[in-house]
Amino acid sequence: MRVAILGYGTVGSNVAKVLIENEKIIKARCGQSITPVIALARHAKKDALIPITSDINEILNFKDIDVFVELMGGIELPFQIISGLLKRKKNVVTANKALLAYHRYELETLAKDLAFGYEASVAGGIPIIKVLKEGLSANNIINIKGILNGTCNYILTCMQQVGMDFHNALQKAQELGYAEADPSFDIEGQDAAHKLLILASLAYNLDIKPEDILTQGIKDISSEDMYFANEFDFTIKLLGIAKLKDSNIELRVHPTMISKNKMLSKVDGVMNAISIVGDVLGESLYYGAGAGGLATASAVVADLIDIAKGNFKTPMLGFKEKLEFNLLKPEEIYTKYYLRIKVEDKLGVLSKITLLMSQNLISIESFLQKPKKNNENYTTIFFTTHFTYEKSIQNLLRILKKQEFVKDEPFMMRIED
Amino acid sequence: MRVAILGYGTVGSNVAKVLIENEKIIKARCGQSITPVIALARHAKKDALIPITSDINEILNFKDIDVFVELMGGIELPFQIISGLLKRKKNVVTANKALLAYHRYELETLAKDLAFGYEASVAGGIPIIKVLKEGLSANNIINIKGILNGTCNYILTCMQQVGMDFHNALQKAQELGYAEADPSFDIEGQDAAHKLLILASLAYNLDIKPEDILTQGIKDISSEDMYFANEFDFTIKLLGIAKLKDSNIELRVHPTMISKNKMLSKVDGVMNAISIVGDVLGESLYYGAGAGGLATASAVVADLIDIAKGNFKTPMLGFKEKLEFNLLKPEEIYTKYYLRIKVEDKLGVLSKITLLMSQNLISIESFLQKPKKNNENYTTIFFTTHFTYEKSIQNLLRILKKQEFVKDEPFMMRIED
Numbered sequence: 114m115r116v117a118i119l120g121y122g123t124v125g126s127n128v129a130k131v132l133i134e135n136e137k138i139i140k141a142r143c144g145q146s147i148t149p150v151i152a153l154a155r156h157a158k159k160d161a162l163i164p165i166t167s168d169i170n171e172i173l174n175f176k177d178i179d180v181f182v183e184l185m186g187g188i189e190l191p192f193q194i195i196s197g198l199l200k201r202k203k204n205v206v207t208a209n210k211a212l213l214a215y216h217r218y219e220l221e222t223l224a225k226d227l228a229f230g231y232e233a234s235v236a237g238g239i240p241i242i243k244v245l246k247e248g249l250s251a252n253n254i255i256n257i258k259g260i261l262n263g264t265c266n267y268i269l270t271c272m273q274q275v276g277m278d279f280h281n282a283l284q285k286a287q288e289l290g291y292a293e294a295d296p297s298f299d300i301e302g303q304d305a306a307h308k309l310l311i312l313a314s315l316a317y318n319l320d321i322k323p324e325d326i327l328t329q330g331i332k333d334i335s336s337e338d339m340y341f342a343n344e345f346d347f348t349i350k351l352l353g354i355a356k357l358k359d360s361n362i363e364l365r366v367h368p369t370m371i372s373k374n375k376m377l378s379k380v381d382g383v384m385n386a387i388s389i390v391g392d393v394l395g396e397s398l399y400y401g402a403g404a405g406g407l408a409t410a411s412a413v414v415a416d417l418i419d420i421a422k423g424n425f426k427t428p429m430l431g432f433k434e435k436l437e438f439n440l441l442k443p444e445e446i447y448t449k450y451y452l453r454i455k456v457e458d459k460l461g462v463l464s465k466i467t468l469l470m471s472q473n474l475i476s477i478e479s480f481l482q483k484p485k486k487n488n489e490n491y492t493t494i495f496f497t498t499h500f501t502y503e504k505s506i507q508n509l510l511r512i513l514k515k516q517e518f519v520k521d522e523p524f525m526m527r528i529e530d
Numbered sequence: 531m532r533v534a535i536l537g538y539g540t541v542g543s544n545v546a547k548v549l550i551e552n553e554k555i556i557k558a559r560c561g562q563s564i565t566p567v568i569a570l571a572r573h574a575k576k577d578a579l580i581p582i583t584s585d586i587n588e589i590l591n592f593k594d595i596d597v598f599v600e601l602m603g604g605i606e607l608p609f610q611i612i613s614g615l616l617k618r619k620k621n622v623v624t625a626n627k628a629l630l631a632y633h634r635y636e637l638e639t640l641a642k643d644l645a646f647g648y649e650a651s652v653a654g655g656i657p658i659i660k661v662l663k664e665g666l667s668a669n670n671i672i673n674i675k676g677i678l679n680g681t682c683n684y685i686l687t688c689m690q691q692v693g694m695d696f697h698n699a700l701q702k703a704q705e706l707g708y709a710e711a712d713p714s715f716d717i718e719g720q721d722a723a724h725k726l727l728i729l730a731s732l733a734y735n736l737d738i739k740p741e742d743i744l745t746q747g748i749k750d751i752s753s754e755d756m757y758f759a760n761e762f763d764f765t766i767k768l769l770g771i772a773k774l775k776d777s778n779i780e781l782r783v784h785p786t787m788i789s790k791n792k793m794l795s796k797v798d799g800v801m802n803a804i805s806i807v808g809d810v811l812g813e814s815l816y817y818g819a820g821a822g823g824l825a826t827a828s829a830v831v832a833d834l835i836d837i838a839k840g841n842f843k844t845p846m847l848g849f850k851e852k853l854e855f856n857l858l859k860p861e862e863i864y865t866k867y868y869l870r871i872k873v874e875d876k877l878g879v880l881s882k883i884t885l886l887m888s889q890n891l892i893s894i895e896s897f898l899q900k901p902k903k904n905n906e907n908y909t910t911i912f913f914t915t916h917f918t919y920e921k922s923i924q925n926l927l928r929i930l931k932k933q934e935f936v937k938d939e940p941f942m943m944r945i946e947d
Contacts (some may be wrong), residue, residue: 144850240665248657333648401814414668476754
């Protein structure tokens with residue numbers, strides 16, 4: 114089987130490396146050699162393992178290519194290229210989550226009986242696409258909760274375990290190459306939202322856009338939140354959450370307080386993990402490296418081996434017939450909440466806040482106020498609530514912001530215990 | 531697709547239940563209905579969801595059955611039955627790990643281009659067979675470490691976290707239905723050895739028998755071992771371990787001290803988990819319910835859906851061409867060890883023991899002796915060693931047993947940190 118690699122960066126070069134160095138096990142698995150014959154790169158690469166061209170037309174029309182691997186990044190250009198390839202009956206493998214977040218259904222429709230693999234698009238080398246498409250296929254998926262962004266998980270681990278503040282943790286992540294120079298796509302949650310959307314499509318056949326997902330990043334998390342989490346046995350993780358409620362789906366990406374006894378709370382550093390609850394199996398969890406050239410190559414090459422075996426009969430994101438689910442509006446989210454409110458330290462404030470909470474039908478589950486260590490006129494109070502509606506919490510936050518005794522914007526985090 | 535179920539116990543009845551209750555999602559996944567039409571049971575079942583027969587010939591020759599699901603248990607009888615079915619070109623799904631531990635290669639040879647599914651044979655509903663066959667197919671598997679027996683994991687969790695002794699923990703497991711009346715198959719490690727063997731075959735194409743695996747159970751673990759583990763930040767787990775060393779494979783099932791910071795050490799109660807290190811991906815881990823009617827049915831039905839999709843092109847335990855690996859002899863195992871030795875509390879004993887250790891080229895990594903709390907003449911000393919050969923440890927244990935100052939048999943546990 115002859116493969117062309119569109120994009121010879123960290124992932125592309127590792128795909129070539131794995132195909133060459135692990136030829137023996139790959140051939141044993143699928144009964145044939147999988148040969149990377151040419152790669153596309155803007156510039157010549159020193160020490161490239163295979164011939165490189167910078168001419169897109171040359172590679173698209175290269176002789177006898179069975180599978181094209183798209184690792185270029187971007188959205189519209191790879192969409193045009195892959196559409197063209199599928200129309201010409203060429204198999205395609207991609208690791209491009211942004212592309213899938215916007216064009217997965219159009220591409221799967223074009224792919225039909227061709228192979229269109231994207232195992233590498235979510236959670237790097239963890240075979241989570243296969244797990245949802247095939248491994249858990251007997252289950253109605255009750256929920257998915259995923260640590261899908263290693264950058265955020267690394268930063269949050271530094272903050273909670275080492276006591277760094279957000280900016281120091283981000284800087285350390287950048288020094289180690291775990292965060293980009295412009296980290297906004299990761300820390301604002303968009304990257305995780307793209308991945309969550311792909312997983313939710315595999316679970317619920319959900320054809321929506323990333324913009325439809327409630328998405329909140331991690332940059333407003335403070336050392337005080339970490340203090341509270343440690344005191345109350347929570348770990349703070351950026352989670353992508355999909356939940357089935359009747360025939361509606363709740364989809365959201367946000368920093369989340371989760372109980373320390375959950376397996377997800379034990380996933381540290383740059384690692385990814387996805388917990389899936391099915392109605393038949395109950396909870397299962399999948400853990401591993403979510404990024405990096407080799408981990409991503411592991412998934413790309415697994416797709417190539419499946420193609421070589423003829424093992425690719427799951428079009429339309431794992432569904433042969435359509436399921437109908439609706440996306441729940443954000444205000445209808447029903448969960449538990451954490452609140453951090455900085456207030457004037459004076460008579461009657463707590464009474465006013467708790468009255469506002471009860472007027473909004475928000476019931477308090479736990480409460481913390483520390484004695485002040487300085488002479489400020491302000492103190493920070495912390496609440497967790499029983500289950501309530503997002504609408505009620507948003508309403509409370511709006512009202513709190515207007516109170517003269519509230520300093521700074523009150524901060525809210527959702528809880529999954 | 532019409533399915534016959536051979537064996538209508540906890541798993542069989544749940545397979546029927548899932549096929550009926552989750553018909554909508556199953557049909558959406560594979561484009562057709564999967565209908566359980568008849569089941570085999572010794573006696574009529576009240577409230578059975580599908581017709582029952584006690585006549586094996588009736589069910590084997592039932593009209594238009596596409597797939598037979600074997601859930602009878604035993605080894606030779608199901609082997610004969612499945613062989614007969616495969617020769618008649620019938621697809622088969624089984625959850626029978628003992629059958630696979632002895633006859634997997636013969637059955638896969640017979641299956642050839644037919645579907646022969648056994649996702650349910652290891653770790654219940656965790657799709658670990660698919661992960662090894664397909665998800666990690668680009669990797670040379672460096673090692674597999676699995677918590678494969680929920681009964682043992684439940685008992686060990688009770689011992690380490692609640693402080694129960696082995697017999698009380700076993701009794702509690704029996705009361706809760708987690709252990710059989712005769713628990714020996716679980717607690718002596720054979721069940722885990724069968725499962726490890728199936729995983730090792732999928733990783734290394736290894737055609738050996740369960741008896742070839744070094745297997746040690748959990749019944750000699752004492753409260754003192756748990757005390758030491760807690761003091762030195764270890765968790766004690768029964769692990770099935772497969773390791774690649776050059777072209778040799780180390781295979782072993784035994785209670786193991788693992789560092790508390792490893793994900794595997796965080797797997798409590800009846801849950802199963804398998805950590806796999808691949809040369810491309812690094813470590814990934816798979817966690818979930820390893821037993822129970824519904825969890826097992828989740829895997830059986832996933833196989834049925836794959837068959838309905840025509841997604842079953844991975845014969846010979848995931849290999850199309852043979853790989854050659856040799857099983858390493860137990861005495862060549864090279865790892866770290868924990869030793870508990872009960873000795874007379876008198877002058878010169880420690881010096882004698884440490885001399886014996888150095889004579890056997892065993893280097894000490896840590897050491898613990900507690901002040902005695904009673905007037906016994908004996909005290910217990912604990913060691914952990916640096917990496918050494920199993921042969922050296924076994925030799926040391928033989929010599930120690932003969933010393934007049936050693937009371938009771940010295941106890942050894944292997945360490946994976």
